[in-house]
Amino acid sequence: MTAAVSGLLTGLALIVAIGAQNAYVLRQGLTRTHVGLVVAICAVSDALLILIGVSGVGVLVQESPAVLTALRWIGAAYLAAYGARSLWKARRPQALDPLESGGSGRRTVVATTLALTYLNPHVYLDTVLMLGSVANQYGDGRWLFAAGAVCGSVLWFTTLGFGARAVSPVMRRPGTWRVLDVVIGVVMIALAVMLLLG
Incomplete structure (x- = not known):
């Protein structure tokens, strides 16, 4: 049981840090756009990567620096573009309409979630x-450690995605969206x- 609790705490410590994936899950939760789908993709992806690491594949990735270098450049380009897009959107923020789907199609949401998950070298590290x-x-x-880490991941993404609704009244103000878009843009570009x- 100690291994499972250790896995839960270690997994949470690594995943809770603000990053591109978390910022996107928060945004989807606030706009209520395909939240369940985004949470499921993030949680399943994390579980898969955790199981890969625990099975020993991490050693192979560590011995292939060319793969990590390619992912680093691709990931940096994607994060910079996403950050620039957020900063651009901050110029004309719109209030949150909780009844609105947010205008993002399912394919776009899936593609963005997968990109923010698998093009980020920090995910592998x-x-x-x-x-x-x-x-x-x-x-x-x-x-057991892996099971704890997977539970931590599911708990975090579920809380972040569906818990965002609790702050949605604050997000009805365009000024709040301007601040959120600027913060997300700066975080993405900094990453x-x-x-x-x-």
């Missing part, structure tokens, strides 16, 4: 390598710069 390394220190208990700087 944190989830596959870091969690995989920590889990393997538990020997046979590593699968892109950090990726490029190594």
Whole structure:
């Protein structure tokens, strides 16, 4: 049981940090646009990456620096473009209409969620390598550790996506969206710069 609790806490510690994926889940939760789909993609992807790391594949990824370098450049370009788009949207913010779907189609939402998940090298470093390394220190208990980490991921994304509705009344003001778009844009661009700087 200690391994499972350790996995839960370690998984939460790594995933709760504000990043591109979390910012997108929050935005979808606030606009109530395909929230269940976004939460499911993020949670299932995290579970898959955690299981890959615990099964020992993290060592193979670590020994392929060319793959991580390619992901770093692609991820940085994507994050910078997403950040610039958020800053552009901040010029003319719109109030949140809780009855509106947000205007994003299912395909766009799926593609964006997958891109923000799998084009981010930090996902592989944190989830596959870091969690995989920590889990393997538990020997046979590593699968309990993995189960705890997966539960942490599901708990976080569900809370972030569906909990965002609680603050939706505040988000009816266009000024709040301007601040959110600026913060998201700055975070995305900062993450892109950090990726490029190594």
